[in-house]
Amino acid sequence: MSDRDYKDQEDIFSKVVRAGRRTYFFDVRSTKADDYYLTITESKKFTNDDGSFHFKKHKIYLYKEDFAEFESTLAEMTQFIIKEKGDTVISERHQADYNPAVHTTDSVETETTETAQSFTDVSFDDI
Numbered sequence: 001m002s003d004r005d006y007k008d009q010e011d012i013f014s015k016v017v018r019a020g021r022r023t024y025f026f027d028v029r030s031t032k033a034d035d036y037y038l039t040i041t042e043s044k045k046f047t048n049d050d051g052s053f054h055f056k057k058h059k060i061y062l063y064k065e066d067f068a069e070f071e072s073t074l075a076e077m078t079q080f081i082i083k084e085k086g087d088t089v090i091s092e093r094h095q096a097d098y099n100p101a102v103h104t105t106d107s108v109e110t111e112t113t114e115t116a117q118s119f120t121d122v123s124f125d126d127i
Contacts, residue, residue: 011028012028012036026039026040039061040059040062042057042058044056
């Protein structure tokens, strides 16, 4: 393998985002023409029945000519989700008392407040 072939595969700049069972790798790489592009790799860890594990990876290649539209659309989509559902994670995996009928942050906050109030109404004479 020549130095030139190695440079084509070399990461120029990298960042890692760990998110539970998922890890996201952001890598700037060089094309044969010595321009840069971005790869985003999602790596998700799966545990087998015998306790061993494996990873599934998905990769996106993003080129400079697509940056503006990609960035704009990503911002629009993430803002929509936050506006519609807030930034609190609502899922079976992240919430022990997950209820699919409850879909708004306000309902979850109200339910939490009511539960906390019922705990504060304890009389020491009852103990």
